[in-house]
Amino acid sequence: MQTEKPILYNYFRSSSSWRVRIALELKKIDYEYKPISLIKDGGEQYSEEYTKINPKQEVPALYIDGQLLLQSLPIIEYLDETRPNEYELLPKDPAKRAKARMIAEIINSGMQPFQNLNVIRRVAKETQSEDKKQEWIKFYLTKGFKAVEDILKDTSGKYCIDNQITIADLCLVPQVYSAKRFNIDMIGFPNVKRVNEELEKVPEFVRAHAHHQIDTPQELKEN
Amino acid sequence: MQTEKPILYNYFRSSSSWRVRIALELKKIDYEYKPISLIKDGGEQYSEEYTKINPKQEVPALYIDGQLLLQSLPIIEYLDETRPNEYELLPKDPAKRAKARMIAEIINSGMQPFQNLNVIRRVAKETQSEDKKQEWIKFYLTKGFKAVEDILKDTSGKYCIDNQITIADLCLVPQVYSAKRFNIDMIGFPNVKRVNEELEKVPEFVRAHAHHQIDTPQELKEN
Incomplete structure (x- = not known):
């Protein structure tokens, strides 16, 4: 399924970016970290380049399995569903x-x-x-x-x-x-x-x- | 599993209440509709009685299977997981x-x-x-x-x-x-x-x- 290395567009202090970083660590997924500063130049998320990647102009965004996923909770659910390992991020019950x-x-x-x-x-x-x-x-x-x-x-x-x-x-x-x-x-x-x-x-x-x-x-x- | 009739605490115009009502309809679940007016008396969600039921003082809240569930999206996921029928509210892929x-x-x-x-x-x-x-x-x-x-x-x-x-x-x-x-x-x-x-x-x-x-x-x- 995974041919390219996933790319996480994110910012060190963004709490929703951080949630996805924890999920990637727990799921032992090697990924490329692309910093998008929410501060620099009035916010790099508004740049023309990033707007093309993510029109919602927000972080995080995860490029994985040939598609761009937005919104931290849906991303975490996706990782849990497609990468089962000893960390099950949703209980069975x-x-x-x-x-x-x-x-x-x-x-x-x-x-x-x-x-x-x-x-x-x-x-x-x-x-x-x-x-x-x-x-x-x-x-x-x-x-x-x-x-x-x-x-x-x-x-x-x-x-x-x-x-x-x-x-x-x-x-x-x-x-x-x-x-x-x-x-x-x-x-x-x-x-x-x-x-x-x-x-x-x-x-x-x-x-x-x-x-x-x-x-x-x-x-x-x-x- | 279901012995008592589920109770939905909700308000006709609350958009998150409305989402849960649609899920209950699609899952063909008979429920008791308890109106909590967000307008009347400064908001019935702040009443002592309702605060005991839901300390977050918000609607919707669904009493089902012996427990109170809050937050519309988790409620919908729960209904989809526990009441499978012809309406699958999450795609398989x-x-x-x-x-x-x-x-x-x-x-x-x-x-x-x-x-x-x-x-x-x-x-x-x-x-x-x-x-x-x-x-x-x-x-x-x-x-x-x-x-x-x-x-x-x-x-x-x-x-x-x-x-x-x-x-x-x-x-x-x-x-x-x-x-x-x-x-x-x-x-x-x-x-x-x-x-x-x-x-x-x-x-x-x-x-x-x-x-x-x-x-x-x-x-x-x-x-």
């Missing part, structure tokens, strides 16, 4: 699959859109206020973490769903990192915190971390 | 499954969050401007439809993916309805328009329509 997808979706559609760089720039511009922007981010991230925490109380073991790494975990780690950047108080979310700390130790999660990519700025790189 | 999920996700995480009632109220309040609110909605919906249209050029037959009704179609119809409410010009999206018109004829889609529910206001009801 339908109720647990649903719970894993619920956590992933609360983060993907209930939190990430509201911290998206373009969205928060727009909020800051329209309100003419950095404080309003910060309030906006805090409101949606806190709301989302409350919902995730509430599910984790019932579902979590070592990871979000029992002791199996799932699509929910791939979303959780980048989201907690973003929350720290935006100074969100995590004290009310002990299960989120605990699971995140466990996941941060997993070698595949370490390799996919925002601070360990070729486009990570020198000052953020960890040894 | 992994690449086509990915395309169906991509369309669903562009709508779910790239469009719907930005027209969500609470979000647009917040935008109107912070900017003190109804025009800014309208601009905001137009920006995100147009961006999303462009991306969907671009995919449909390659994937669509009678419906979003060939001639099979999929999760993508369940998202498309309520989104086009919302776009009309917000006066979005659909002229640049001929494939979206064509597929939507086909889907509107399907009896299960007709029964799930916002204008045909028990909580639809009299003035919107069609005969």
